[in-house]
Amino acid sequence: MTEFKKAHSSIHFEIxxxxADSIWREHYIPIVGKPQIDYMLDKFQSAEAIKEQVASGFEYFLxxxxxxxxxxxxxxxxxKALFLSKIYVLSSYRRKKIGKSSMMFVEEKASYYNLENIRLTVNINNINSIKAYEKxxxxxxxxLVTDIGNGFIMDDYQMIKKIKA
Ligand SMILES: CC(C)(COP(=O)(O)OP(=O)(O)OC[C@H]1O[C@@H](n2cnc3c(N)ncnc32)[C@H](O)[C@@H]1OP(=O)(O)O)[C@@H](O)C(=O)NCCC(=O)NCCS
Known part of the structure; x- marks a missing residue:
């Protein structure tokens, strides 16, 4: 059974x-290389960085x-849209419909906020995830190319899903 818990404490941010450390290293090092992943994990996915994002309006769910x-x-x-900033499942748990349940959960949030679109960005070489999103x-x-500092860029596509309000 898949369940979602809103992250609000330092223990949640640490988990x-x-x-992130385990999923991103396995999944993204072959796509963008280790130096960029070391940089991005430290800048965006340390427990402290997550805490700051939550304080600035991002909601995280385990x-x-x-x-x-x-x-x-x-x-x-x-x-105008609900931004799906992150959706990650450990590799050993993929293809069990956890992503799909998670997307339904995100759609419920979009409806709750009266938003008709969900938008996300995905690396142009993240082929399997692009296929999953299309499905x-x-x-x-x-x-959509974004400069993230230190000489790194995120080379993404933007994808949008229209939902019933
Ligand atoms: C993308 C991700 C969240 C999907 O989660 P998941 O639990 O594996 O997805 P589900 O089992 O719910 O599958 C959802 C749909 O996508 C399809 N799908 C999932 N993985 C796929 C793949 N590798 N290739 C093609 N289709 C795929 C499934 O067939 C399903 O469609 P269906 O219901 O029509 O059969 C997960 O693969 C993941 O964490 N990937 C690595 C990290 C990542 O890139 N995250 C996105 C960052 S932008």
């Missing part, structure tokens, strides 16, 4: 940071599968 933390989600309410109803809106 998320550990999940994903539990049969009571084990197996991933996490981060969302932010924007004027979950997202449409590719084209490239």
């Amino acid at each position: 998320i940071s550990q999940l 994903i539990y599968y049969n009571e084990t933390p197996v991933g996490y989600i981060s969302i932010k309410k924007e004027e 979950m109803g997202f449409v590719n809106e084209g490239p």
Whole structure:
């Protein structure tokens, strides 16, 4: 059974940071290389960085599968869309519909906030996740390049899913 718990304490932020370390190193080092992942984990996914993001309006949720933390989600309410900033499931738990349940949870949040769109960004070489998003109803809106400092860029596509309000 998949369940979601809002992250609000330093213990939660620490669990998320550990999940990020394991998922991002395995998944992204082959895509963007170790120096960029070392930089991004430190800048965006340390427990302290997550705490600051939560203080600035991001909501983080831990994903539990049969009571084990197996991933996490981060969302932010924007004027016209719900931004799905992060959705990550440990590799050994993928293809069990946890991503799909998580997306339903995110859609409920979008409806709650009266938003008709969910938007996300995904690395252009993150092929399997792009396929998963397409299966979950997202449409590719084209490239979006973001400078994240230290000489690194994020080379993404923006994808959007329209939902019933
Ligand atoms: C993307 C991710 C969250 C999907 O989670 P998941 O639990 O594996 O997804 P589900 O099992 O719920 O599958 C959802 C749909 O996507 C499809 N899908 C999932 N992984 C896929 C893959 N590798 N290739 C093609 N389709 C895939 C499933 O078939 C399913 O569609 P269906 O219901 O029509 O069969 C997960 O694969 C992940 O964490 N990936 C690595 C990290 C990442 O890149 N995150 C996104 C950052 S932008």
